[in-house]
Amino acid sequence: MKFDSRSVRISPTATIGHNVRIGDNTVIGDGVHIGDNTVIANDCWIGEPLSDYYFFEKNYQNPPTHIGANCLVRSHAIVYAGTHMGDHTSTGHRVTIREYTRIGAHCRIGTNCDLQGHLDIGDYCWLHSEVFVAQGTRLGHFVLIYPKVMFANDKMPPSNETTGAVVADFGQVAACSVVMPGIRIGQHALVGSSSVVTRDVPDYAVAVGNPARLTRDVRDLLDPDTQMPLYPWPMRFSRGMPWAEVGFEAWQKARTH
Numbered sequence: 001m002k003f004d005s006r007s008v009r010i011s012p013t014a015t016i017g018h019n020v021r022i023g024d025n026t027v028i029g030d031g032v033h034i035g036d037n038t039v040i041a042n043d044c045w046i047g048e049p050l051s052d053y054y055f056f057e058k059n060y061q062n063p064p065t066h067i068g069a070n071c072l073v074r075s076h077a078i079v080y081a082g083t084h085m086g087d088h089t090s091t092g093h094r095v096t097i098r099e100y101t102r103i104g105a106h107c108r109i110g111t112n113c114d115l116q117g118h119l120d121i122g123d124y125c126w127l128h129s130e131v132f133v134a135q136g137t138r139l140g141h142f143v144l145i146y147p148k149v150m151f152a153n154d155k156m157p158p159s160n161e162t163t164g165a166v167v168a169d170f171g172q173v174a175a176c177s178v179v180m181p182g183i184r185i186g187q188h189a190l191v192g193s194s195s196v197v198t199r200d201v202p203d204y205a206v207a208v209g210n211p212a213r214l215t216r217d218v219r220d221l222l223d224p225d226t227q228m229p230l231y232p233w234p235m236r237f238s239r240g241m242p243w244a245e246v247g248f249e250a251w252q253k254a255r256t257h
């Protein structure tokens with residue numbers, strides 16, 4: 001249905017691994033590498049040229065693009081040249097990933113996400129649907145970003161001074177929040193939904209509201225029924241995470257020794 005080899009175009013300078021499936025109407029551009037067992041669904045553009053190409057720069061050369069092994073790129077995604085996507089990473093539909101975005105392994109980039117380029121995203125990051133990530137934003141490992149979050153990078157627009165925000169390992173930003181330029185959200189910190197984050201959020205802090213205020217330590221948030229601690233979240237959530245078999249504490253211990 002989606003893999004009938006209709007109108008698939010692959011540049012002669014692309015390298016395609018073993019057992020790769022490419023959907024109908026998809027284009028694989030110049031200098032793209034696709035790792036083994038990866039699926040690129042229908043109507044995608046991988047290795048979309050940068051703007052110089054459209055201005056007919058004579059010596060334009062697409063920067064290399066790397067899509068790892070065992071990835072799934074769903075239909076209508078546009079991945080610009082210069083992107084690096086680690087193994088086992090997947091995207092939803094209609095995702096835009098602009099140039100020089102580095103995404104680690106085992107990440108999930110939700111439907112309609114708009115990644116504006118020049119980004120550094122670690123391993124095991126989950127971005128839910130419709131997240132906007134401005135240039136220069138950096139996400140550590142195991143960062144969870146919920147729907148419609150917006151990372152800004154220009155405090156006084158329009159300007160030439162842009163600074164991306166940072167979310168440290170295990171940090172979370174809940175739905176519909178805005179993170180202002182240059183803000184650091186600490187390890188295991190939690191930003192509540194619809195917050196506007198104008199100041200740094202320390203490790204393990206909960207910040208909520210507009211402007212976001214620190215309300216408590218994330219470890220003090222208890223399940224109302226059991227009165228058990230809910231955070232740090234890896235203690236009670238492991239689906240798709242590397243500690244799924246052994247538990248977070250044992251995994252972390254092994255990692256730090």
Ligand SMILES: CC(C)(COP(=O)(O)OP(=O)(O)OC[C@H]1O[C@@H](n2cnc3c(N)ncnc32)[C@H](O)[C@@H]1OP(=O)(O)O)[C@@H](O)C(=O)NCCC(=O)NCCS
Nearest residue numbers: 146147174175190191192193194195206208209210215216
């Ligand atoms: C951060 C969060 C877990 C806090 O939950 P909580 O149990 O209400 O937290 P607290 O008990 O510490 O709340 C302290 C105060 O801050 C207020 N508050 C909590 N979250 C708030 C938010 N996002 N915005 C504004 N105020 C908030 C509470 O109403 C309470 O006010 P009060 O003292 O006047 O009653 C929750 O707000 C949240 O954002 N959850 C994530 C939702 C989400 O986006 N899920 C993922 C996508 S589906």
